[in-house]
Amino acid sequence: MSDNTIRKVCVIGAGTMGAGIAAQVANAGVPVLLLDIVPKDGANRNAIAEGAVAKMLKTDPAPFMGKRAARLVETGNIEDHLDKVADCDWVIEAIIERLDIKQDLYAKLEKVRTLGTAVSSNTSTIPLAQLTDGRSDEFKRDFLITHFFNPPRYMRLIEIVAGPQSDPATVAKVRDFADRKLGKTPVDCEDSPGFIANRIGTFWIQAAVNAAFDMGISVEDADAIGGKPMGVPKTGIFGLIDLIGLDLMPYLQKSLTSTLPADDPYQKIARSEPLIEKLISEGYTGRKGKGGFYRINREGGGKVKEAIDLKSGEFSAARGSSVVRGSAAKGDLAKLISIPGKVGDYAWAILGPTLSYSASIVPEATQTIVGVDDAMKLGYNWKSGPFEMIDKIGAARLVERLKADGLPVPPLLEQVGDGTFYRVENGKRQYFGTDGDYHDVVRPEGVLLLEDIKLSAQPLIKNGSAALWDVGDGVVCLEFTGKMNTLEGEVMKLIQQAIPVVAKDFKALVIYNEGPAFSAGANLGLAIFAMNIAAWSEVEKLVKGGQAALKALKYAPFPVVAAPTGLALGGGCEMCLNSDAIQPHAETYIGLVETGVGIIPGWGGCGEMLERWIDNPRHPKGPMAAVSKVFEIVSTATVAKSAAEAKELGFVRPTDEITMNRDRLLFDAKQRALGMVEGYQPPEKPEFRLPGASGRAALKLAVDDFRKRGMATPHDEVVAAELAHVLTGGDTDPTELVTEDQLLKLEFEGFMRLVRNPNSQARVEHMLETGKPLRN
Amino acid sequence: MQVYDAPIRDMRFVLEELHNDDGFGDVEGYEDFDSDVSTAILEEAGKLCKEVLLPINWSGDQEGCKLENGTVSTPKGFQEAYKAFCEGGWAGLGVAEQWGGQNAPHALGKMVEEMTCSANLSFGLYPGLTGGAMVALEAHGSDELKEFYLPKMANGEWSGTMCLTEAHCGTDLGMLRTKAEPQDDGSYLVTGNKIFISAGDHDLTSNIIHLVLARLPDAPAGVKGISLFLVPKFLPNADGEPGEHNHAGPTAIEHKMGLKASATCQMSFDGSKGWLVGEPNKGLEAMFTMMNTERVAVGIQGLGVGEIAYQSAVYYAKDRLQGRSLSGVKNPDGPADPIIVHPDVRRMLMTMRAYNEGCRALSGWVSRALDASHSAREPEVRERATDFVALMTPVVKALFTDLGHESAQLAVQVYGGHGYIQESGVEQFARDARIAQIYEGTNGIQALDLVGRKLPHRMGRNLRSFFHPVSQFCEDHAADPAIGKLVGALQQSFGALQLSTGHIAQKGLKDPEEAAAAATDYLRLLGFVAMGYCFAKACKIAHAKLAEGTSEEAFYKAKLITAQFFFDRLLPVATAQFMAIRSGKASMMDLPEEAF
Numbered sequence A: 001m002s003d004n005t006i007r008k009v010c011v012i013g014a015g016t017m018g019a020g021i022a023a024q025v026a027n028a029g030v031p032v033l034l035l036d037i038v039p040k041d042g043a044n045r046n047a048i049a050e051g052a053v054a055k056m057l058k059t060d061p062a063p064f065m066g067k068r069a070a071r072l073v074e075t076g077n078i079e080d081h082l083d084k085v086a087d088c089d090w091v092i093e094a095i096i097e098r099l100d101i102k103q104d105l106y107a108k109l110e111k112v113r114t115l116g117t118a119v120s121s122n123t124s125t126i127p128l129a130q131l132t133d134g135r136s137d138e139f140k141r142d143f144l145i146t147h148f149f150n151p152p153r154y155m156r157l158i159e160i161v162a163g164p165q166s167d168p169a170t171v172a173k174v175r176d177f178a179d180r181k182l183g184k185t186p187v188d189c190e191d192s193p194g195f196i197a198n199r200i201g202t203f204w205i206q207a208a209v210n211a212a213f214d215m216g217i218s219v220e221d222a223d224a225i226g227g228k229p230m231g232v233p234k235t236g237i238f239g240l241i242d243l244i245g246l247d248l249m250p251y252l253q254k255s256l257t258s259t260l261p262a263d264d265p266y267q268k269i270a271r272s273e274p275l276i277e278k279l280i281s282e283g284y285t286g287r288k289g290k291g292g293f294y295r296i297n298r299e300g301g302g303k304v305k306e307a308i309d310l311k312s313g314e315f316s317a318a319r320g321s322s323v324v325r326g327s328a329a330k331g332d333l334a335k336l337i338s339i340p341g342k343v344g345d346y347a348w349a350i351l352g353p354t355l356s357y358s359a360s361i362v363p364e365a366t367q368t369i370v371g372v373d374d375a376m377k378l379g380y381n382w383k384s385g386p387f388e389m390i391d392k393i394g395a396a397r398l399v400e401r402l403k404a405d406g407l408p409v410p411p412l413l414e415q416v417g418d419g420t421f422y423r424v425e426n427g428k429r430q431y432f433g434t435d436g437d438y439h440d441v442v443r444p445e446g447v448l449l450l451e452d453i454k455l456s457a458q459p460l461i462k463n464g465s466a467a468l469w470d471v472g473d474g475v476v477c478l479e480f481t482g483k484m485n486t487l488e489g490e491v492m493k494l495i496q497q498a499i500p501v502v503a504k505d506f507k508a509l510v511i512y513n514e515g516p517a518f519s520a521g522a523n524l525g526l527a528i529f530a531m532n533i534a535a536w537s538e539v540e541k542l543v544k545g546g547q548a549a550l551k552a553l554k555y556a557p558f559p560v561v562a563a564p565t566g567l568a569l570g571g572g573c574e575m576c577l578n579s580d581a582i583q584p585h586a587e588t589y590i591g592l593v594e595t596g597v598g599i600i601p602g603w604g605g606c607g608e609m610l611e612r613w614i615d616n617p618r619h620p621k622g623p624m625a626a627v628s629k630v631f632e633i634v635s636t637a638t639v640a641k642s643a644a645e646a647k648e649l650g651f652v653r654p655t656d657e658i659t660m661n662r663d664r665l666l667f668d669a670k671q672r673a674l675g676m677v678e679g680y681q682p683p684e685k686p687e688f689r690l691p692g693a694s695g696r697a698a699l700k701l702a703v704d705d706f707r708k709r710g711m712a713t714p715h716d717e718v719v720a721a722e723l724a725h726v727l728t729g730g731d732t733d734p735t736e737l738v739t740e741d742q743l744l745k746l747e748f749e750g751f752m753r754l755v756r757n758p759n760s761q762a763r764v765e766h767m768l769e770t771g772k773p774l775r776n
Numbered sequence B: 001m002q003v004y005d006a007p008i009r010d011m012r013f014v015l016e017e018l019h020n021d022d023g024f025g026d027v028e029g030y031e032d033f034d035s036d037v038s039t040a041i042l043e044e045a046g047k048l049c050k051e052v053l054l055p056i057n058w059s060g061d062q063e064g065c066k067l068e069n070g071t072v073s074t075p076k077g078f079q080e081a082y083k084a085f086c087e088g089g090w091a092g093l094g095v096a097e098q099w100g101g102q103n104a105p106h107a108l109g110k111m112v113e114e115m116t117c118s119a120n121l122s123f124g125l126y127p128g129l130t131g132g133a134m135v136a137l138e139a140h141g142s143d144e145l146k147e148f149y150l151p152k153m154a155n156g157e158w159s160g161t162m163c164l165t166e167a168h169c170g171t172d173l174g175m176l177r178t179k180a181e182p183q184d185d186g187s188y189l190v191t192g193n194k195i196f197i198s199a200g201d202h203d204l205t206s207n208i209i210h211l212v213l214a215r216l217p218d219a220p221a222g223v224k225g226i227s228l229f230l231v232p233k234f235l236p237n238a239d240g241e242p243g244e245h246n247h248a249g250p251t252a253i254e255h256k257m258g259l260k261a262s263a264t265c266q267m268s269f270d271g272s273k274g275w276l277v278g279e280p281n282k283g284l285e286a287m288f289t290m291m292n293t294e295r296v297a298v299g300i301q302g303l304g305v306g307e308i309a310y311q312s313a314v315y316y317a318k319d320r321l322q323g324r325s326l327s328g329v330k331n332p333d334g335p336a337d338p339i340i341v342h343p344d345v346r347r348m349l350m351t352m353r354a355y356n357e358g359c360r361a362l363s364g365w366v367s368r369a370l371d372a373s374h375s376a377r378e379p380e381v382r383e384r385a386t387d388f389v390a391l392m393t394p395v396v397k398a399l400f401t402d403l404g405h406e407s408a409q410l411a412v413q414v415y416g417g418h419g420y421i422q423e424s425g426v427e428q429f430a431r432d433a434r435i436a437q438i439y440e441g442t443n444g445i446q447a448l449d450l451v452g453r454k455l456p457h458r459m460g461r462n463l464r465s466f467f468h469p470v471s472q473f474c475e476d477h478a479a480d481p482a483i484g485k486l487v488g489a490l491q492q493s494f495g496a497l498q499l500s501t502g503h504i505a506q507k508g509l510k511d512p513e514e515a516a517a518a519a520t521d522y523l524r525l526l527g528f529v530a531m532g533y534c535f536a537k538a539c540k541i542a543h544a545k546l547a548e549g550t551s552e553e554a555f556y557k558a559k560l561i562t563a564q565f566f567f568d569r570l571l572p573v574a575t576a577q578f579m580a581i582r583s584g585k586a587s588m589m590d591l592p593e594e595a596f
Helices: A016-027 A047-058 A067-071 A082-087 A099-112 A137-141 A168-181 A197-215 A219-226 A236-244 A248-259 A265-269 A274-281 A326-330 A333-337 A342-360 A369-379 A386-393 A395-404 A411-416 A489-505 A524-532 A536-554 A571-577 A605-615 A625-635 A643-649 A662-677 A693-708 A714-727 A740-755 A758-770 B008-018 B035-063 B078-087 B106-119 B121-140 B143-154 B283-319 B343-375 B379-415 B426-436 B443-454 B457-477 B484-510 B512-548 B553-570 B573-582
Strands: A009-012 A032-036 A073-077 A090-093 A118-121 A143-148 A157-162 A185-189 A294-297 A304-308 A315-317 A422-425 A428-432 A438-440 A466-470 A475-480 A508-511 A560-562 A566-569 A588-591 B066-068 B071-073 B158-163 B179-182 B188-198 B207-214 B227-232 B234-236 B242-245 B248-253 B264-277
Touching: A009 A016, A016 A032, A016 A047, A016 A067, A016 A073, A016 A143, A032 A047, A032 A082, A047 A067, A047 A073, A067 A073, A067 A643, A082 A099, A090 A099, A090 A168, A099 A118, A118 A168, A137 A143, A143 A168, A157 A168, A157 A369, A168 A185, A185 A369, A197 A219, A197 A236, A197 A248, A197 A265, A197 A342, A197 A369, A219 A236, A219 A304, A219 A342, A236 A294, A248 A265, A248 A274, A265 A342, A326 A333, A333 A342, A333 A386, A342 A386, A342 A395, A342 A411, A369 A386, A369 A428, A386 A395, A386 A422, A395 A411, A411 A428, A466 A489, A475 A489, A475 A662, A489 A508, A489 A536, A508 A662, A524 A536, A524 A758, A524 B457, A524 B484, A536 A571, A536 A740, A560 A662, A566 A571, A571 A588, A571 A605, A588 A643, A605 A625, A605 A714, A605 A740, A625 A693, A625 A714, A693 A714, A714 A740, A714 A758, A740 A758, A758 B457, B008 B035, B008 B106, B008 B343, B008 B512, B008 B553, B035 B078, B035 B106, B035 B121, B035 B426, B066 B248, B071 B248, B078 B121, B106 B121, B106 B283, B106 B343, B121 B143, B121 B158, B121 B207, B121 B227, B121 B264, B121 B283, B121 B426, B143 B158, B143 B207, B158 B188, B158 B283, B188 B207, B188 B227, B188 B248, B207 B264, B207 B283, B227 B234, B227 B283, B283 B343, B283 B379, B283 B426, B343 B379, B343 B512, B343 B553, B379 B426, B379 B443, B379 B457, B379 B512, B443 B457, B443 B484, B443 B512, B457 B484, B457 B512, B484 B512, B484 B553, B484 B573, B512 B553, B512 B573
Parallel strands: A009 A032, A009 A090, A032 A073, A090 A118, A118 A143, A157 A185, A475 A508, A508 A560, A566 A588, B158 B207
Antiparallel strands: A143 A157, A294 A304, A304 A315, A422 A428, A428 A438, A466 A475, B066 B071, B179 B188, B188 B264, B207 B227, B227 B264, B234 B242, B248 B264
């Protein structure tokens, strides 16, 4: 028996899923062997696996989080290299969905693998019992199904199916690795067809497509009703089919109809549409093909989005649909399904059967409703799971309407009666079990969520833009609460209020929140309005207040750990830079993007980045080396596309640890902070030896060159000059030392000059209006 | 006594000295209108106004218009005055050369408009309406319509109207009922009734070209189903002469509080032949092209009446002998001193004077922006000018007409009992000025336009065109030895304006009623800060002129004193407006409806 650590992984099958899974293993810093078959022709016997890695390096969104990760993938083929499996602690099979080929592979694997090495299949359709048929008991003990979702780096769901003979220790080992290292949320499933997410997902898509054809709903309206208002990605249903491929639909359908029992409700609604068959045969397989229900018409040099008429099969310019308005557009499902006429009827035609079906597969497909909700949220990006949706409508109301429509009412729905599937009891979230009782939703060890803390606690301090929470063990959490967690005066005010509170009664502070973005930066909408009314003193206050608050945090008598996830841009990035440590989630997109809107970092970002690059032992020394590097990164508004990349760019220190699982971020950050408490001393104020005017001349030459090559605009030059002025230390020379305060003053002055520049104002305005940078 | 001499020196100050640094630059296409030409035009216009239009102002008011046998006759002297007006080329002053006009800049044209409004507001409406109709037609009409109609309108031979209002819909045009049926020849038959149509019918021109809002048969409900039609009173022959009557005529004339020599008609269109102007169902947009120009023009009406009210009051205050000066006898040979010696009379006269000069200065700025918005070379300048005009249009309309009316009331007050008697002629100003606060969108609607549309538009972008130059000026001149003190006061009111703007933006976002409750106060606050800015700039120029030596010392010294009065006595109201705005809507909205 090996210990419980997985040190090396093998992925067999270098298709989209296999390669993506291998990349994610590598992203976790774990070496991975990626094997595929030997191609029929060609001299390179590893060509398929190698090609897959090469392709991934060019894919956007990128499967790899950084260059280092790509180097952890070793490629090979199953004929020459299968014996290398002996060194691996987990083998993931992700080959073609053919039972005979899989069984054949397992037979070979059994001969080469080390006893105790976990073997799992990424199958989405074949029952576990059939897969291990003919294998030894030892093999069966180490075997399970681990079903990833596409793309494996970004989709957080992993469905885990253990067989009756699977060794719980092996399953636990894989589950733990998938959770902590791969950042996935494992959901335990029964060995039933389609597991959870694809079973409900396929049913849902079928119900929505059927109803659109039957009720004469246009694809635009269908997606406008079945998308955002239901908390489903705004592509809606037809847009989603275009994304996954029209040709995949008959395949999914067949795999379910052939494996589900004859009385399963899906059997009744599964059907093929002649129009869809025709589209597939003509190459309209979705976005990967000529288009699908939508297509982009580029005739005449234009770019017109067109939608198909489900009756005639003709394409015409897609109309924006605004059939759903008011609260029904914002998640009020009860309202949505009761809108009189087509809109409400169509919404019901999707939700009624889908929610009923979801309630019918517990416990057959999984033991708890929590598993169902997690699966749909993490595997299909639904905002709420089916049972959360039922609670929004009201289970009793749903039952009533299902009955009125002659639709099946699953026992679980009858059982919950007038109650809800979730409730909060004594500050704990509870779910309704199949035993008719409520049970606490238990988080895995090492998972700490503000969402849970808020159920029973009040914030220590709170205002319109931020709040301060006691997260236990003497640690306080600073949460941003504005739109996109943008930063403004109120946030700074709360920071200043928090410091004495933490210093007096607590040990450490963590900056963390549970929005999709840690912080999109300073509130530009507020800023542009202040700029438009020439409220310069307000802008000055915002800059100086931010500098003061962030530096006060930096020099506070307790450790501060920033725990970003998602966007950490501009001021959000500076919030991290000024912290003692950063505990980033792997999926953190961090950068100083100020130049994109014609300004420069104003909250100490320039000095912090200089300090990091001066301290970097692998970077050349001398007054110019760090300045050039930071200038390069900031003047081009470079954003790291992962925490790993953030380390390469110096936003995150080499000593900082990365959290792979989003749900573990607060816990990890808290532990990090607690680890720093003993003997904590605030950092010394840095002093910089900077090049001054001569360094600026060198940077100007570089910018001039960019300008000549058409890569920099006239206003880029102006912004770059201000940035260069700060980074080179203003009126200094390498014989002098520049203090942090002097650098902050330079930042402030440069910032204010740019804010008053009409071209910068145009950039801010353009960014807010279009979401894109203006290249003026 | 109605007294008027065109204030040409102040107009030239605004045109030539005050706004040279406003960043709108020398607008292309107006090179012909140099200082000499502009001065000559102003002098000629002043003469016409004083000698031809002013003498028939009071008599026209007394006589009014008459409707007989389906046509309206204007008061005595109007036909002759109109003929002189057209012969002088005034009808086409601002019209493009292409249509036979003189293509004068708005900056100059608005000065002439101010004069006609001073001398005879009723008269001014006839060519004024033609001008508005031409703007809409030029922007939206087909080439065929433009080539046929515009030249005859530009030389004043034909006049124009805009027919919007119906008995049941004024502000809310979505409820409009007039219909237009398409005909095989591409024309339409327009049927319906309109009310409050200025210059709807008269005997000044051989034909009247009505621009009528109506609905097409398949038009959607509401404002998105309104189209604009050109409907002539007489259908022109192929040779362009007025022919057959088009069943488009007056059924009654309104009996009004003032503006009696302007025929305000109820109109009937009975299967009248018309042609579509612009796109089907886009009539309101086309109409708004003209409405926006017209709103500035209505603001100028307020200024015009304010100016003649001031001059008439000054005349009386110097002439009327009552009481003795508190600082000692000033007219020892007479039985009493002229009432102009009394501080309270001074208060009224200085208020009127400061309003007029402030509004004229602001109107000069907006007019330059109007020109730049069409003709400036650089797109950024055009854009900034467009933003500025958009922001200031409701301010000019509402503020100028409110202040014009206030001036007219003050003139009555200066005249005392005699002002209340018709023969003095000053009560006519108060009656005439009143309508300008109402038509082309009431002043309440203007204030809503300002806070609801112009302020939040593109995150406050319109504001930039005004707030930035004021802010920059304050920064640049805060320490100026000559005007530093005034600038300090300006800065204070500007600060109040900035805070109010932030307050409205913030509150209004959550509760539109909060913004609406602040609207009228905010409009006035913004307007007063704008006038204050103009006065401060004027002082800077005046100080420089006086320092370098000038033959016009009196003019510049008077400018300094008037400005000082504005800063001392009028601008402080900004603080009060600010406090009112900050108080929020509660006391305005709390009283239950049944308690009224």
